[in-house]
Amino acid sequence: MTVTKPLGELCSIVGGGTPSRKNPAFFGGDIPWVSIKDLVGDEVSEPEEYITEEAIRSSATRIVHKGSILVATRVGLGKVAMAGRSVAINQDIKALTPHEGVLPDYLFRHMKAHGPAIERMGVGATVKGITLDDLRRLPIRVPPLDEQRRIVDLLNRASAIRRLAEAAQAKARALIPALFAEMFGDPATNPKGWPVVPLRETGVRFVGGQNLQAGDEDASQYRILKISAVTSGTFRPDEAKPAPVGHTPKPEHFVKSGDVLFSRANTVDLVGATALVTDASDNLLLPDKLWRIELPATAPVRLGFLLHFLRQPHTRQEMSRMASGTSDSMRNISQGRLKELPVMTPPRALQEQFEGIVAEASAQAVLAERASATANALTQSIMAKVFAT
Numbered sequence: 001m002t003v004t005k006p007l008g009e010l011c012s013i014v015g016g017g018t019p020s021r022k023n024p025a026f027f028g029g030d031i032p033w034v035s036i037k038d039l040v041g042d043e044v045s046e047p048e049e050y051i052t053e054e055a056i057r058s059s060a061t062r063i064v065h066k067g068s069i070l071v072a073t074r075v076g077l078g079k080v081a082m083a084g085r086s087v088a089i090n091q092d093i094k095a096l097t098p099h100e101g102v103l104p105d106y107l108f109r110h111m112k113a114h115g116p117a118i119e120r121m122g123v124g125a126t127v128k129g130i131t132l133d134d135l136r137r138l139p140i141r142v143p144p145l146d147e148q149r150r151i152v153d154l155l156n157r158a159s160a161i162r163r164l165a166e167a168a169q170a171k172a173r174a175l176i177p178a179l180f181a182e183m184f185g186d187p188a189t190n191p192k193g194w195p196v197v198p199l200r201e202t203g204v205r206f207v208g209g210q211n212l213q214a215g216d217e218d219a220s221q222y223r224i225l226k227i228s229a230v231t232s233g234t235f236r237p238d239e240a241k242p243a244p245v246g247h248t249p250k251p252e253h254f255v256k257s258g259d260v261l262f263s264r265a266n267t268v269d270l271v272g273a274t275a276l277v278t279d280a281s282d283n284l285l286l287p288d289k290l291w292r293i294e295l296p297a298t299a300p301v302r303l304g305f306l307l308h309f310l311r312q313p314h315t316r317q318e319m320s321r322m323a324s325g326t327s328d329s330m331r332n333i334s335q336g337r338l339k340e341l342p343v344m345t346p347p348r349a350l351q352e353q354f355e356g357i358v359a360e361a362s363a364q365a366v367l368a369e370r371a372s373a374t375a376n377a378l379t380q381s382i383m384a385k386v387f388a389t
Helices: 053-058 104-113 115-121 132-136 145-184 303-309 313-322 348-387
Strands: 003-006 011-015 027-034 049-051 062-064 069-072 080-083 087-089 093-098 139-142 196-198 205-208 223-225 240-242 260-263 274-276 290-294 324-327 330-332 342-344
Touching (some): 011 132, 069 104, 080 104, 093 104, 104 139, 145 303
Antiparallel strands (some): 027 049, 069 080, 196 342, 205 290, 223 240, 260 274, 260 290, 324 330
């Protein structure tokens, strides 16, 4: 039978401390010392700082065992991790050791689910924290051990799917730049000796939208993209603002799946960012600071090749150099300058082969992303149902 008990009845709770930094003999040892900044994942094994045996003897810090659940009670409220080895902790962390009848992995998952609630409990004008009594009073649902094991197994499987999906996404992202370098070489040196022409000789056309003020939410059916829709290199249709009431867009201002968008204005590091539009809804519009790149069918470069050429480090540097403006916070590239950008022109058949491999890798990345999203949704659903009190 599942029961709900205060956390303090289910585990021992201890805190730690910080050795005096005035004594250099306390630091640089071989004992891992965990502080809030180390609680960045599910497990902590290699923190940033290490201390000595003398530091343990001479301060309030203490060593907790592998499997202890580390909970931030000050500064980083809501952070929870498990000790992957024996570690020392500082005063902003409490370590939980479950009593018999409570699995460490189950309590860890429960405390992760409690993260937002712990954050809301924080008090303090500048640095928020919770008291030990508040922590002890947290309600914890405790099912029988077999049920705890089943829940942990389900959550671990979902986590494993998410990790595999994220690894597949990372592999796909790394493949494309490496493939470009292998097939075409670095544009900085053009080691394969491809013909080079100014971008204007490709017949390129840049189509931008209008500079419009945002309208009221839900007052217009149209949404105008922000430059942040392409900054990451992945198209983000949610980065959009409502169009003004009564605005009637020109047909060429609508964004369509397959478009390649280019940010003509941004910071010195991000100006020239590009993204391929995928799954666009029929109400998205170009702003004035994003251009759609269009090429004629007879162009010496294909659109997919040009997209990745524009993402090459050397090309990005050249575009940053072309950008004008006195502030690093906003630079701008004119069409005239951009059309003078030197572009390699490998055989179109080779470009088409490259695009085919990229399309396959991108499709795998999309599948991985969907798998990750499904695993996340499953995790959240289980946690909401199981750990609700």
